[in-house]
Amino acid sequence: xxxxxxxxxxxxxxxxxxxxxxxxxxxxxxxxxxxxxxxxxxxxxxxxxxxxxxxxxxxxxxxxxxxxxxxxxxxxxxxxxxxxxxxxxxxxxxxxxxxxxxxxxxxxxxxxxxxxxxxxxxxxxxxxxxxxxxxxxxxxxxxxxxxxxxxxxxxxxxxxxxxxxxxxxxxxxxxxxxxxxxxxxxxxxxxxxxxxxxxxxxxxxxxxxxxxxxxxxxxxxxxxxxxxxxxxxxxxxxxxxxxxxxxxxxxxxxxxxxxxxxxxxxxxxxxxxxxxxxxxxxxxxxxxxxxxxxxxxxxxxxxxxxxxxxxxxxxxxxxxxxxxxxxxxxxxxxxxxxxxxxxxxxxxxxxxxxxxxxxxxxxxxxxxxxxxxxxxxxxxxxxxxxxxxxxxxxxxxxxxxxxxxxxxxxx
Amino acid sequence: xxxxxxxxxxxxxxxxxxxxxxxxxxxxxxxxxxxxxxxxxxxxxxxxxxxxxxxxxxxxxxxxxxxxxxxxxxxxxxxxxxxxxxxxxxxxxxxxxxxxxxxxxxxxxxxxxxxxxxxxxxxxxxxxxxxxxxxxxxxxxxxxxxxxxxxxxxxxxxxxxxxxxxxxxxxxxxxxxxxxxxxxxxxxxxxxxxxxxxxxxxxxxxxxxxxxxxxxxxxx
Amino acid sequence: xxxxxxxxxxxxxxxxxxxxxxxxxxxxxxxxxxxxxxxxxxxxxxxxxxxxxxxxxxxxxxxxxxxxxxxxxxxxxxxxxxxxxxxxxxxxxxxxxxxxxxxxxxxxxxxxxxxxxxxxxxxxxxxxxxxxxxxxxxxxxxxxxxxxxxxxxxxxxxxxxxxxxxxxxxxxxxxxxxxxxxxxxxxxxxxxxxxxxxxxxxxxxxxxxxxxxxxxxxxxxxxxxxxxxxxxxxxxxxxxxxxxxxxxxxxxxxxxxxxxxxxxxxxxxxxxxxx
Numbered sequence: 001x002x003x004x005x006x007x008x009x010x011x012x013x014x015x016x017x018x019x020x021x022x023x024x025x026x027x028x029x030x031x032x033x034x035x036x037x038x039x040x041x042x043x044x045x046x047x048x049x050x051x052x053x054x055x056x057x058x059x060x061x062x063x064x065x066x067x068x069x070x071x072x073x074x075x076x077x078x079x080x081x082x083x084x085x086x087x088x089x090x091x092x093x094x095x096x097x098x099x100x101x102x103x104x105x106x107x108x109x110x111x112x113x114x115x116x117x118x119x120x121x122x123x124x125x126x127x128x129x130x131x132x133x134x135x136x137x138x139x140x141x142x143x144x145x146x147x148x149x150x151x152x153x154x155x156x157x158x159x160x161x162x163x164x165x166x167x168x169x170x171x172x173x174x175x176x177x178x179x180x181x182x183x184x185x186x187x188x189x190x191x192x193x194x195x196x197x198x199x200x201x202x203x204x205x206x207x208x209x210x211x212x213x214x215x216x217x218x219x220x221x222x223x224x225x226x227x228x229x230x231x232x233x234x235x236x237x238x239x240x241x242x243x244x245x246x247x248x249x250x251x252x253x254x255x256x257x258x259x260x261x262x263x264x265x266x267x268x269x270x271x272x273x274x275x276x277x278x279x280x281x282x283x284x285x286x287x288x289x290x291x292x293x294x295x296x297x298x299x300x301x302x303x304x305x306x307x308x309x310x311x312x313x314x315x316x317x318x319x320x321x322x323x324x325x326x327x328x329x330x331x332x333x334x335x336x337x338x339x340x341x342x343x344x345x346x347x348x349x350x351x352x353x354x355x356x357x358x359x360x361x362x363x364x365x366x367x368x369x370x371x372x373x374x375x376x377x378x379x380x381x382x383x384x385x386x387x388x389x390x391x392x393x394x395x396x397x398x399x400x401x402x403x404x405x406x407x408x409x410x411x
Numbered sequence: 412x413x414x415x416x417x418x419x420x421x422x423x424x425x426x427x428x429x430x431x432x433x434x435x436x437x438x439x440x441x442x443x444x445x446x447x448x449x450x451x452x453x454x455x456x457x458x459x460x461x462x463x464x465x466x467x468x469x470x471x472x473x474x475x476x477x478x479x480x481x482x483x484x485x486x487x488x489x490x491x492x493x494x495x496x497x498x499x500x501x502x503x504x505x506x507x508x509x510x511x512x513x514x515x516x517x518x519x520x521x522x523x524x525x526x527x528x529x530x531x532x533x534x535x536x537x538x539x540x541x542x543x544x545x546x547x548x549x550x551x552x553x554x555x556x557x558x559x560x561x562x563x564x565x566x567x568x569x570x571x572x573x574x575x576x577x578x579x580x581x582x583x584x585x586x587x588x589x590x591x592x593x594x595x596x597x598x599x600x601x602x603x604x605x606x607x608x609x610x611x612x613x614x615x616x617x618x619x620x621x622x623x624x625x626x627x628x629x630x631x
Numbered sequence: 632x633x634x635x636x637x638x639x640x641x642x643x644x645x646x647x648x649x650x651x652x653x654x655x656x657x658x659x660x661x662x663x664x665x666x667x668x669x670x671x672x673x674x675x676x677x678x679x680x681x682x683x684x685x686x687x688x689x690x691x692x693x694x695x696x697x698x699x700x701x702x703x704x705x706x707x708x709x710x711x712x713x714x715x716x717x718x719x720x721x722x723x724x725x726x727x728x729x730x731x732x733x734x735x736x737x738x739x740x741x742x743x744x745x746x747x748x749x750x751x752x753x754x755x756x757x758x759x760x761x762x763x764x765x766x767x768x769x770x771x772x773x774x775x776x777x778x779x780x781x782x783x784x785x786x787x788x789x790x791x792x793x794x795x796x797x798x799x800x801x802x803x804x805x806x807x808x809x810x811x812x813x814x815x816x817x818x819x820x821x822x823x824x825x826x827x828x829x830x831x832x833x834x835x836x837x838x839x840x841x842x843x844x845x846x847x848x849x850x851x852x853x854x855x856x857x858x859x860x861x862x863x864x865x866x867x868x869x870x871x872x873x874x875x876x877x878x879x880x881x882x883x884x885x886x887x888x889x890x891x892x893x894x895x896x897x898x899x900x901x902x903x904x905x906x
Contacts, residue, residue: 045786046742047759052678054753056744116742116757116787123721123741134720134745206714206751206875291874292896363751363872365893366689366703370678512656523660526674529688534675543695575690576698595672595768 007161007399011407013250014398027390034384037377038113046116050375057355059374060114063382065197065351067103068141069225070344072233074100074148075183075190077261082183091257094155094402096237101148102392106385108145113381133199140193147186151179158401191226198225201354208291209298210358212283220279221354227272232347234261235340242337244397251409262336266324269343273317280313298361300369308353316346456485477614484615498625505562505626507586507604508541515586519593525600531572532585538601539572541583542628547573550628557631560584562609562624567602568631582628641826642731643794644850644880645837646860646868647704649890651844654702659684661839665795667777669765681756683707683792684836691889701890703883704845706836707754707792708871709733711878715746715755729825731880732794742787751872754791761786794847795834802832829855850880860884869894
């Protein structure tokens with residue numbers, strides 16, 4: 001029985017209120033666990049983490065970079081729909097926006113916990129250093145989050161009950177009319193912060209693992225991060241859509257929309273892998289060699305071995321690029337899901353490598369190679385992001401018209 | 412006491428003494444040796460030896476002191492250190508190791524210096540002993556591993572640090588930790604090698620020696 | 632960014648003679664007492680232990696009895712082209728235009744640790760713990776005093792060696808008070824003072840070293856001992872990680888080739904020791 005039937009969108013099937021409430025429990029549990037971790041960090045300081053002066057960045061930064069890359073589906077789908085005009089993507093755009101909102105809002109909260117003085121976070125804006133990539137990241141992400149909120153609001157206002165309020169209906173409708181402006185702004189901002197996140201590591205000229213050749217003020221990682229984000233973002237959106245279809249046992253997104261995203265993502269991924277391989281070679285014979293280090297110096301036995309490189313570029317790079325570019329594989333749900341999983345994992349692995357391996361490798365010849373395993377507090381807060389995402393998607397799926405084609409596809 | 416003058420008079424009246432003023436430049440009285448100069452030869456030891464030899468004879472004296480050449484005794488020279496009975500149970504030699512930044516006197520180490528102790532000396536509350544990697548591998552020990560350091564007098568738990576500069580066959584124990592007092596910054600950290608050191612007696616001087624004890628280091 | 636050359640040519644730097652350094656730690660202790668650095672109960676975790684002057688023990692990698700070791704004291708390099716300055720998002724660190732000291736403004740630092748990640752020398756340390764309870768402990772337990780010239784830090788900010796910048800301020804104040812002003816009506820401001828005599832401004836570590844292994848001064852001033860030492864011992868002088876292009880202002884001297892080779896990475900070099 002649906003006690004909240006009046007809030008559920010017209011013409012779609014949703015489970016009972018009780019069932020729904022139960023499904024929320026694990027997400028709330030994760031959020032609660034994360035809250036404990038966050039309170040400990042705010043109260044006792046960052047010694048609650050496993051980070052140290054050698055591992056200045058840890059799990060949270062890896063998570064931040066990963067979710068921001070995966071949330072790139074929001075701006076890119078918006079770009080393809082509103083700027084390029086691929087109308088079939090209307091089927092999936094709302095989901096992409098919600099995913100983007102989750103990813104960016106979670107990233108901002110996690111960053112606030114990560115810095116040593118959260119109350120001073122606004123200094124980045126007030127005492128901005130124009131030379132720093134992190135300044136650019138902060139400005140762009142903050143503004144883009146506002147764009148995402150603006151893009152999310154119409155979806156919320158289209159809730160059956162809320163839409164009955166004339167002003168809300170009017171507001172949501174008009175916002176839709178000018179959505180292309182926000183899509184353009186979002187695209188512009190996203191290019192820059194996706195790139196700057198890569199730029200953050202490429203400009204560290206004194207850290208040979210991360211340092212890259214520069215084109216004016218931009219290192220090669222700037223372009224590589226953008227390329228990998230626009231390849232992985234749509235894949236992540238597809239994964240979430242497929243997951244929801246599996247759980248809800250119904251079709252939600254038009255096949256054309258899925259194929260468009262998969263096709264474009266596949267081409268972008270192929271281009272990215274191509275440039276990434278060239279960049280890796282250029283790095284080995286450029287910054288690495290100039291610093292007096294050979295490829296073998298950057299890898300150690302065990303979890304930091306050279307297999308990381310082959311995994312990222314091969315199994316999680318070349319393979320899904322091939323799969324996504326074969327139409328028959330794209331149209332098969334199993335192969336498509338596999339390809340999307342590999343792509344997103346590959347990009348997460350890339351972010352991990354750029355953060356953790358960069359810091360693990362000693363630069364001074366007499367320094368030690370240090371290992372790092374996150375503390376439970378760090379895991380708690382990272383997993384809370386997943387809980388937060390699950391919660392928002394659950395609530396949106398139930399109460400908001402996220403999938404405009406759902407009614408037609410299940411008629 | 413009424414004033415300075417009275418005070419001085421009281422002192423002079425027999426409550427203090429003084430030595431003759433030292434005459435700088437006059438080196439004649441500097442050394443109490445027959446030549447009046449610095450000598451490496453110990454007159455006191457020579458006289459004492461003469462007395463002993465007079466009583467028991469050359470051979471007995473030599474055996475008793477564990478010395479082959481008695482003529483060398485009053486001169487600075489090296490005698491081979493023979494520690495207590497070595498056995499297979501204790502194949503290593505344990506030597507205390509004096510380190511910079513670790514005070515091993517009756518004063519506890521200053522907190523700033525304890526802070527500067529390398530993590531190859533003190534790790535948490537555990538003391539690290541130094542041994543040569545070759546010695547370590549023969550004993551099945553690896554870097555940072557826990558080990559039992561045992562002598563005939565007892566055993567303590569330590570961590571192992573491998574250092575190429577350590578002489579093979581010797582386990583070096585930093586000395587200055589193992590305090591039960593000195594509070595917050597020092598109490599309970601490390602162990603004191605003196606607790607398990609074998610005390611032997613130098614036959615010549617009768618002084619106690621503890622800088623080389625038979626020991627064993629086994630993996631825990 | 633290109634190398635930043637300080638105006639007026641004053642370039643504060645250090646020369647550390649590794650042939651003389653015994654590893655006694657006096658420099659590090661002097662630094663800690665001078666700059667109000669606290670002591671935790673357990674400081675054996677060197678990845679979180681705050682020492683602005685850190686002593687590395689480095690070995691030549693040879694087996695007994697050919698093992699040799701050297702102690703390398705490492706302050707902040709005050710790089711000519713710092714890796715840390717351009718990356719700070721809140722402009723909490725700058726390269727001084729006069730003198731070239733890389734400043735760290737702890738009251739502005741937000742604790743993002745980007746500079747800590749960027750520095751290859753690990754010269755920057757972060758306050759993982761809250762110092763305030765420790766300062767209380769410091770004064771009670773150690774019957775210690777805090778240096779009123781140096782601001783204490785708070786949790787969650789980065790700190791590093793400042794070449795005892797507060798002593799530079801004190802030296803300038805001293806020059807100011809000692810300078811005879813011809814016309815009392817003319818305004819004379821302390822900011823007009825740029826150079827100070829060598830003996831007026833010495834870092835705590837240089838002052839404390841019993842072996843006189845640390846020399847501090849203006850590298851560009853031929854009258855200063857640092858400048859002369861670099862000239863006299865040119866063949867023995869080296870800097871850490873020169874290949875990276877950071878232009879460190881701390882020079883080391885060693886007559887031993889294996890020590891000089893420890894300063895940088897050399898592709899396929901037989902002298903490379905295991906890190």
